[in-house]
Amino acid sequence: MTTTTDTAVSTAQRLVLDRLYKTFESRNRESFAAVRGIDLDIEPGEMVALLGPSGCGKTTTLRMIAGLEAVTSGDIRIGETSVASLPAKRRNVGVGFESYALYPPLSVRENLAYGLKARRAKNVDQRVDSMAQRLGMTDLLDLRPAALSSGQKQRIALARALIRNPPVLLLDEPLSHLDASQRQHVRRELKVLQREFGYTTIVVTHDQLEALSLADRMAVMDAGVIRQFGSPDEIFDDPDNQFVADFVGEPKINLVGGTVRIDGDRTMVHIGRAGELVTASRIVQHDQQVTVGLRPQDCRTDVSPAAPCLEGEIKVYENLLEFGQATVNVPGVDDAMVVQTPAGHRWTRADPIRFTAAPERVYLFDTETGERLR
Ligand SMILES: Nc1ncnc2c1ncn2[C@@H]1O[C@H](COP(=O)(O)OP(=O)(O)OP(=O)(O)O)[C@@H](O)[C@H]1O
Ligand SMILES: [Mg+2]
Structure with missing residues (x-):
């Protein structure tokens, strides 16, 4: 049939x-x-x-x-x-x-x-x-x-x-x-x-x-x-x-103030009292004030001693099995930053932590308009 x-x-x-x-x-x-x-x-x-x-x-x-x-x-x-x-x-x-x-x-x-x-x-x-x-x-x-x-x-x-x-x-x-x-x-x-x-x-x-x-x-x-x-x-x-960076993504992206520093062919962004990250952004000027976006998932904690990075102290550490999530106080940065950490390492309160991200994952935004500075 x-x-x-x-x-x-x-x-x-x-x-x-x-x-x-x-x-x-x-x-x-x-x-x-x-x-x-x-x-x-x-x-x-x-x-x-x-x-x-x-x-x-x-x-x-x-x-x-x-x-x-x-x-x-x-x-x-x-x-x-x-x-x-x-x-x-x-x-x-x-x-x-x-x-x-x-x-x-x-x-x-x-x-x-x-x-x-x-x-x-x-x-x-x-x-x-x-x-x-x-x-x-x-x-x-x-x-x-x-x-x-x-x-x-x-x-x-x-x-x-x-x-x-x-x-x-x-x-x-x-x-x-x-x-x-x-x-x-x-x-x-x-x-x-x-x-x-x-x-x-x-x-x-x-x-x-x-x-x-x-x-x-x-x-x-x-x-x-x-x-x-x-x-x-x-x-x-x-x-x-x-807006899009902030609205999409779980946990939320870290958004912090920064100052651009052009160093030869590298663009750096200075964050807080002593932190510095390399960014792939090109349409920025030396000393420009920007908002820096850094996703917790994009952070790396295996930073070699001389490499540019952010340094802080663990405020809260959450063990989420496949990975950890550290809430970090960074000197000179108003809000604590959230950093995803590898599963192997357990952190405790007040531990020092250093972290960085790939330059193309360090986003810069115009502080007035919120538009991405690529
Ligand atoms: N019939 C109406 N008269 C006046 N204002 C309205 C009317 N319908 C919707 N609005 C307004 O238009 C805006 C958009 O409403 P809408 O329902 O499209 O939002 P939404 O994005 O679907 O929100 P949610 O996620 O809460 O469902 C709101 O500020 C709402 O108060
Ligand atoms: Mg609706």
């Missing part, structure tokens, strides 16, 4: 945001520009993670793409079509937002089937069963939404967005209510489904590991603008500005 599954594989579509703006007008307070000119060009079938602090405009951006929020100015294109003035239901965008919006009188099975039936899709039951199986929720199909936990509702909302195989998929923190093991499972399955069906996807997440594991590229947003758009490697290893 041959079974034909109506998977209705959508042809992946390019998604372009072109100088997109959103200003909220309200009677009681001043108008508020939540999105201030976003440009994004997302390849067909690509998965982009949108990261940024609370209130920076992530949900507003997704709602504009979905057609749930009017655009103030700018354009949204899916494939060759400008959709900015089309009603939501004509945009063919799948959404999985935090507000689950399941129909309470319908069972989970009926909730999943609803949109497919409305579109007169074939093999609806089979598609529902297959999706439920893949997301590990066959036991939920006969329940009604009122009987579900928030994590279960969230998985069903995700399944409902995925089951249509939309050319463009928008997910706003789709895994935030899941426990750790479900989260890993659903995350992997989401990635597999996304690769299989090729939905062009934007996923908003507050979890950097989730963003790393899912995304082809990441967009880091701050106060209504995109501060950097690039591969995870570019975002982590080559931040364009201090």
Whole structure:
């Protein structure tokens, strides 16, 4: 017997945001520009993670793409079509937002089937069963939404967005209510489904590991603008500005004041009372005041005696098994610095420690604008 599954594989579509703006007008307070000119060009079938602090405009951006929020100015294109003035239901965008919006009188099975039936899709039951199986929720199909936990509702909302195989998929923190093991499972399955069906996807997440594991590229947003758009490697290893360096990375990057010292063909940066690091930065001048960024993971403690380095004293040492994490007081530096240390060596409070990093990992930022000085 041959079974034909109506998977209705959508042809992946390019998604372009072109100088997109959103200003909220309200009677009681001043108008508020939540999105201030976003440009994004997302390849067909690509998965982009949108990261940024609370209130920076992530949900507003997704709602504009979905057609749930009017655009103030700018354009949204899916494939060759400008959709900015089309009603939501004509945009063919799948959404999985935090507000689950399941129909309470319908069972989970009926909730999943609803949109497919409305579109007169074939093999609806089979598609529902297959999706439920893949997301590990066959036991939920006969329940009604009122009987579900928030994590279960969230998985069903995700399944409902995925089951249509939309050319463009928008997910706003789709895994935030899941426990750790479900989260890993659903995350992997989401990635597999996304690769299989090729939905062009934007996923908003507050979890950097989730963003790393899912995304082809990441967009880091701050106060209504995109501060950097690039591969995870570019975002982590080559931040364009201090905001991105500071927002992305766990534990956080160390940011300390420094003074540039040009020494022949070497550029050094003087930190605290006696510390000095070599940097690969070139567009700086002797005596320039800068902000130095140094990731804990990039620090090395095997420093030869005469080599430039920072020296301090252990304030707190945490043994994290695969490696250690030292919080270090460096003379003349206001905030303690965090240094990742190799597993073999245990440190105790007040131990002296010396550390350095590869020159290309010693980032310099303009103290006024926060832009990277390369
Ligand atoms: N309908 C509205 N009227 C007025 N202001 C709004 C409206 N919706 C959102 N805002 C404002 O726009 C800004 C961006 O909100 P948005 O929900 O897009 O943030 P977000 O990045 O999704 O944050 P979070 O991570 O907390 O979900 C916020 O300052 C918010 O108060
Ligand atoms: Mg939001």
